[in-house]
Amino acid sequence: MTQTLEKPAGTATPVDxxxxxxxxxxxxxxxxxxxxxxxxxGLFVVVVPFLWMIVSSFKPESEVRAxxxxxxxxxxxxxxxxxxxxxxxxxxxxxxxxxxxxxxxLGNVVFCSMLGYALAKLEFPGKRLLFILVLGTLMVPGxxxxxxxxxxxxxxxxxxxxxxxxxPFLAGPFGVFLMRQYILGLPDELIQAARVDGAGELTIFARxxxxxxxxxxxxxxxxxxxxxxxxxxxxxxxxxxxDKYTLPVALALYAVxxxxxxxxxxxxxxxxxxxxxxxxxxxxxxxxxxxxxxxxIK
Amino acid sequence: MSxxxxxxxxxxxxxxxxxxxxxxxxxxxFLVFTAGPVLASLGMxxxxxxxxxxxxxxxxxxVGLDNYVDLVQDPLFRKVTLNTLxxxxxxVPLTMGVALAVAVGLNGLSRSRGFFxxxxxxxxxxxxxxxxxxxxYILRDEGGLLNAALGWVGINGPAWLDSTSTxxxxxxxxxxxxxxxxxxxxxxxxxxxVPREQVEAAEVDGASAWSRFRFITLPALRPVLxxxxxxxxxxxxxxFEEAFVMTKGGPLDSTRSVTFFTFDQFGYGNYxxxxxxxxLLFLAIVxxxxxxxxxxxxxx
Numbered sequence: 001m002t003q004t005l006e007k008p009a010g011t012a013t014p015v016d017x018x019x020x021x022x023x024x025x026x027x028x029x030x031x032x033x034x035x036x037x038x039x040x041x042g043l044f045v046v047v048v049p050f051l052w053m054i055v056s057s058f059k060p061e062s063e064v065r066a067x068x069x070x071x072x073x074x075x076x077x078x079x080x081x082x083x084x085x086x087x088x089x090x091x092x093x094x095x096x097x098x099x100x101x102x103x104x105x106l107g108n109v110v111f112c113s114m115l116g117y118a119l120a121k122l123e124f125p126g127k128r129l130l131f132i133l134v135l136g137t138l139m140v141p142g143x144x145x146x147x148x149x150x151x152x153x154x155x156x157x158x159x160x161x162x163x164x165x166x167x168p169f170l171a172g173p174f175g176v177f178l179m180r181q182y183i184l185g186l187p188d189e190l191i192q193a194a195r196v197d198g199a200g201e202l203t204i205f206a207r208x209x210x211x212x213x214x215x216x217x218x219x220x221x222x223x224x225x226x227x228x229x230x231x232x233x234x235x236x237x238x239x240x241x242x243d244k245y246t247l248p249v250a251l252a253l254y255a256v257x258x259x260x261x262x263x264x265x266x267x268x269x270x271x272x273x274x275x276x277x278x279x280x281x282x283x284x285x286x287x288x289x290x291x292x293x294x295x296x297i298k
Numbered sequence: 299m300s301x302x303x304x305x306x307x308x309x310x311x312x313x314x315x316x317x318x319x320x321x322x323x324x325x326x327x328f329l330v331f332t333a334g335p336v337l338a339s340l341g342m343x344x345x346x347x348x349x350x351x352x353x354x355x356x357x358x359x360x361v362g363l364d365n366y367v368d369l370v371q372d373p374l375f376r377k378v379t380l381n382t383l384x385x386x387x388x389x390v391p392l393t394m395g396v397a398l399a400v401a402v403g404l405n406g407l408s409r410s411r412g413f414f415x416x417x418x419x420x421x422x423x424x425x426x427x428x429x430x431x432x433x434x435y436i437l438r439d440e441g442g443l444l445n446a447a448l449g450w451v452g453i454n455g456p457a458w459l460d461s462t463s464t465x466x467x468x469x470x471x472x473x474x475x476x477x478x479x480x481x482x483x484x485x486x487x488x489x490x491x492v493p494r495e496q497v498e499a500a501e502v503d504g505a506s507a508w509s510r511f512r513f514i515t516l517p518a519l520r521p522v523l524x525x526x527x528x529x530x531x532x533x534x535x536x537x538f539e540e541a542f543v544m545t546k547g548g549p550l551d552s553t554r555s556v557t558f559f560t561f562d563q564f565g566y567g568n569y570x571x572x573x574x575x576x577x578l579l580f581l582a583i584v585x586x587x588x589x590x591x592x593x594x595x596x597x598x
Contacts, residue, residue: 031408039403043417046475050420052443053432067441068449111327114320123310124317130325137332139587141536143557144576147569148338149331154352168331171324195309201316230425232539233561248427252543255431263435270428281423285416288423292480293487 050274057081057267064264080268088250088265089242090272097246100165100235101228107170108224109217115171116179117205121191131180137173142233150237160240169228175220178291182216183209219291222284229277247273343574349567365574375575377551378559382535382579384466385473385555389534393474394526397481398519402511404482405489415486422479430543433472434459437544459545462552469540469553477533481526488522489515528590535583 052071056064057080059073084090118124119131149168150159158164186209194204210217235246236253245253251269254262281288343365347358369375400418404411421429436443439457448455458468492515500510516523538557541547547554547562554562556579563572 031406035403035406036410039400039407039414042400042403043414046418047420048443049429049432049436049475050424052436053428056435065441068446069441069443111323115324118317118320122313122317122320124314124321127317130321133328133333137328139532139583140332140336141532141557141576141579141583143536143538143560144339144580145332145335147342147564147573147576148335150564151338151352151569152330152335167327170331171327176324201312202319205316205320226423230423230427232425232427237564248425251425251431252427252539255427255434255543256546266431267435270425270431273428274424277423277425278420281420282416285419289415289419289483292483 050278053267053270053274057264057271059264061262061264064267080264081272083265084268084272088254088269090247090250090269092243093245093247093250094272096162096239096244097229097248099162100231100246101225103162103166104169104228105221105224107166108172108175109221111171112175112220113179113210113213113217114205115176117183117209119176119180120183121186121188121209122201134173134176138177146234146237149234153238159238160244161238162244164238165235165244165246168234169231172224175224178220178223179213179216182213186212215287215290218284219287222280222287223291225280226277226288339573340577342570343577345570347570347573349569351569361570365571366578368571369574369578374551374554375556375559378554378556381466381552381554382537382556385470385537386531386534388467388470389473389537390527390530392470393478393530394481394523396474397478397526398485398523400478401482401485401489402515404486415483418482419479421476424476426476426539427543429476430472430540433540434544437468437472460549462549465545465549465553469537469544472544473534473537473540477530481530484526485519485522488519492518524590524593528587531586531590532583535579535586 055071055073058076058078059070060075060077060079063070063074115130115134119127119134145168153159153164153168156164158167190208190212191204194208199207230248231246232248232252235249239245239249242250247269251266251273254269255266344360344362345358346361346364351358404414404418407414437458439445439455439460442455442458444458445455456464458464496514497510500514505513536557537555538561541553541555541558542561545553547558556575560572560575560579563575
């Protein structure tokens with residue numbers, strides 16, 4: 001991890017994902033060595049909670065509560081993880097989280113692409129109003145809708161069901177905004193050429209536009225998946241029995257409930273919640289960075 | 299968008315039909331799960347609706363502004379409002395300051411920038427609940443990592459989450475740690491738009507690194523900074539999960555936020571009261587956003 005830091009002015013190391021294009025930074029100024037040191041220290045401070053979480057989850061409970069705390073486990077054990085699967089039903093929570101996150105991701109990718117294309121490239125009555133509504137929705141805090149949503153969910157008989165957790169998040173304004181921004185950048189000539197060839201409007205969307213939206217779909221997919229996986233407030237309200245808990249709900253309820261004193265168990269639970277997300281993120285981080293920068297700056 | 303003429307244009311008709319077909323799934327979901335609830339919430343806030351009324355909706359009474367009047371006079375609501383403002387005024391500058399510092403640092407690197415960027419972004423993608431569990435453990439009085447580290451330099455750290463004076467700032471620091479990555483990426487992208495010739499010219503003229511930053515970089519980043527302030531402010535106004543897991547709103551309600559209060563009232567079954575509280579929060583968010591976009595526009 002510190003491999004790249006030892007020789008800042010030296011040759012490229014294998015750790016670098018991309019070959020350095022230039023020895024100078026964006027402003028054309030040579031990077032001073034101390035900046036690498038400062039950034040490395042900062043990075044360590046930022047990631048140390050994760051490192052400690054992972055390391056401590058392999059300590060026996062007695063060592064987790066040791067004063068002063070130990071850094072490296074004196075005794076490595078998987079007992080915390082064993083308990084997650086024997087005493088608690090973590091596989092079920094994991095499955096619930098995965099089903100909800102995948103369904104929400106699929107819905108957002110499909111529905112937001114459809115509206116995003118319409119807003120970017122088609123002329124139809126009500127288009128401006130629709131776009132303003134989408135932007136306005138970005139400001140609505142989740143807490144405003146949740147009381148009526150709960151009443152609605154109850155009336156539909158969807159409390160304590162996975163569809164009850166999925167439906168309200170199936171199409172969000174962020175995705176529409178992101179897809180619209182991306183599709184705006186695609187050339188109009190493609191669409192006009194397809195029209196001249198006699199293709200219908202929906203065919204153009206499905207066959208001409210969507211195949212070009214790979215990067216935007218990847219961005220939207222990853223971001224939606226992560227948001228849904230980490231979503232807490234709504235699943236907490238909807239899930240009333242243990243077999244419908246998602247991972248964050250289960251973890252939070254154990255953390256504030258009777259098990260609050262079992263740190264080892266809670267840390268192992270946190271690892272199980274965080275690791276899949278870290279894997280997805282590290283594999284697809286390129287798309288996330290693009291998406292954040294793309295929607296952040298028009 | 300040209301105005302339609304009297305002549306019926308087949309492409310235009312086709313576009314209108316396709317546009318609405320493509321929009322319809324989103325519009326239906328939006329009406330049922332967003333627009334409907336937003337309006338219903340407003341309506342509920344003028345009633346005395348309780349959870350027991352779910353089965354007998356005709357027992358619900360219109361009470362006018364009573365809920366809002368009660369909220370303003372509720373000492374707990376005043377307290378959570380004050381707490382939420384504290385989250386806002388402490389959290390936004392801290393988060394933005396850290397994000398800007400890291401973004402400028404990253405921008406100064408000539409290699410390994412991607413590696414550092416990914417590392418600094420890690421906390422953003424992780425579950426608030428999971429990191430709250432970890433931080434609760436790090437901030438423990440005895441046996442916590444922070445106080446152990448402070449002990450090496452001879453400082454006797456307090457029980458961060460057990461005191462009314464340190465609990466809220468501790469949560470703000472944790473939230474800043476979790477949230478700065480998003481802003482960092484946005485600021486980093488903004489830094490690419492800083493006119494390079496000006497920076498180079500200023501360097502040739504002998505301007506110090508600080509004055510180059512102060513007089514060239516910062517003004518160029520203004521729109522990005524204001525956008526960052528808007529989204530960060532909206533986030534802190536809705537502060538909830540960290541307090542729920544780490545302090546349960548305590549000690550003595552010192553970390554309870556407006557969203558937390560609304561959640562509690564909902565749990566007690568006071569739906570009308572909860573809706574009114576959530577609408578006051580919504581109003582605060584709209585006002586903050588409007589105010590900040592006005593600021594943004596004045597310079598454009």
